[in-house]
Amino acid sequence: MLDLCHLEKVKKRRGKVVCACPACRETGGDREGEHLAVFDSGAFHCAVDASEAHRKRIFELAGVRSSAPPSIVRRPVAAKPLIHPAPHRLRLPKLRSLNVAEMARIAEQRGWPLFVGMELLSGRGLLWHGRVWDGGAEHDAWIVTDSARRNAQARRMDGLPWKCGKAKTLPGSLAAWPVGLEESRDYPHVMLCEGGPDFLAALLVAWWHGYAATLAPVAILGAGLSIPGGALHYFAGKEITLCQHADTAHTKGQDAAQRWAAQLRGAGAASVQFADFARARAIADGRPCKDLADFAATLRAPMSE
Ligand SMILES: [Zn+2]
Incomplete structure (x- = not known):
C-alpha cells in the first residue's frame, strides 16, 4: 500500500485517487501529476511504466512500511523515575493491522x-x-x-x-x-x-x-x-x-x-x-x-x- 501523505498532486476520483507518480517525477516526468492511480483496494499502477522495477521504486518512495504492534511489555529502567503511572494490566487480544x-x-x-x-x-x-x-x-x-x-x-x-x-x-x-x-x-x-x-x-x-x-x-x-x-x-x-x-x-x-x-x-x-x-x-x-x-x-x- 502507498502512504497518500507522500504523494503529490492528489486528486480524488470515484473509487480511486490520481496523483503524480513519484518514480516518474524523480526522473523529471509526470509534471501534470496524472500518471499514478491508487485504488481503494490499495492497488496502484503507473500509466506510463508498468514494469516491476518501476513499481518497486514507487513503493520505495511512497510505500507504507508495515508496523508491528508496539511491545506491551516494557523493560523497566531501574535508575530513572517513572514519569507516567505504571500501565494498567490492559488485556488485549492478539493484534494485527487491518487489511x-x-x-x-x-x-x-x-x-x-x-x-x-x-x-x-x-x-x-x-x-x-x-x-x-x-x-x-x-x-x-x-x-x-x-x-x-x-x-x-x-x-x-x-x-x-x-x-x-x-x-x-x-x-x-x-x-x-x-x-x-x-x-x-x-x-x-x-x-x-x-x-x-x-x-x-x-x-x-x-x-x-x-x-x-x-x-x-x-x-x-x-x-x-x-x-x-x-x-x-x-x-x-x-x-x-x-x-x-x-x-x-x-x-x-x-x-x-x-x-x-x-x-x-x-x-x-x-x-x-x-x-x-x-x-x-x-x-x-x-x-x-x-x-x-x-x-x-x-x-x-x-x-x-
Ligand atoms: Zn511512473
Whole structure:
C-alpha cells in the first residue's frame, strides 16, 4: 500500500485517487501529476511504466512500511523515575493491522468514499484488528488503542452490537484515558474526537482537506468522561479542534465538548475551536450531520468521472 501523505498532486476520483507518480517525477516526468492511480483496494499502477522495477521504486518512495504492534511489555529502567503511572494490566487480544478488505468494509458501512483515514491511523499504530470474546463466541473487531496501552475499545467488524452495546471497553482499560496522546506529541494540531467512529473518520477528513500531515487525532471514548488530570499536559500549546456531537435524546455531546474545552483552555492549549457538523447535510437523507463520522460520509469528489 502507498502512504497518500507522500504523494503529490492528489486528486480524488470515484473509487480511486490520481496523483503524480513519484518514480516518474524523480526522473523529471509526470509534471501534470496524472500518471499514478491508487485504488481503494490499495492497488496502484503507473500509466506510463508498468514494469516491476518501476513499481518497486514507487513503493520505495511512497510505500507504507508495515508496523508491528508496539511491545506491551516494557523493560523497566531501574535508575530513572517513572514519569507516567505504571500501565494498567490492559488485556488485549492478539493484534494485527487491518487489511484492505476490512478497511473497505468499514468505509462502506459508514458511507465513506475512501479508507485512507483508516490507513493513516493504522500506520500511526492507533487502529488494529483483534478477535474479541463476547456472548459465548469470538468476533472480528476493530480496536482503537495506542502505544501507551492504557485504554482500548473494540467494535464488531460486522457492525452488530456487543452484548453491552455498540462499543466494548476491553478489560483493564482506563476508560477515561484519551487514545493517541503520546502519538500527538509532534503535531501542532489536535483533533479531539468523541468515540471510535469519529476517531476513524478524523484523518480522512483531514487528508481530504490537505492537513493530515500536521494533525493528530485523539479520542475520548465516551461523552460522559472528563479528561484525566494526568493527560492534560499533552494539550499545552496545541491548536485543538473539538469535534462535538449534536445533542440527541441519549447523548449530551455539547455538554461534553464544553466541559473538555474548559479543561483544555485551563491546560494551556494555544486555541480551542469547535467543529460544528450540524450545518452539513447528510447525503443519504438530507438530515443535519450529527458527528464527524457522519460528516465524512458527505465528502464527495467534485469531479467524479
Ligand atoms: Zn511512473
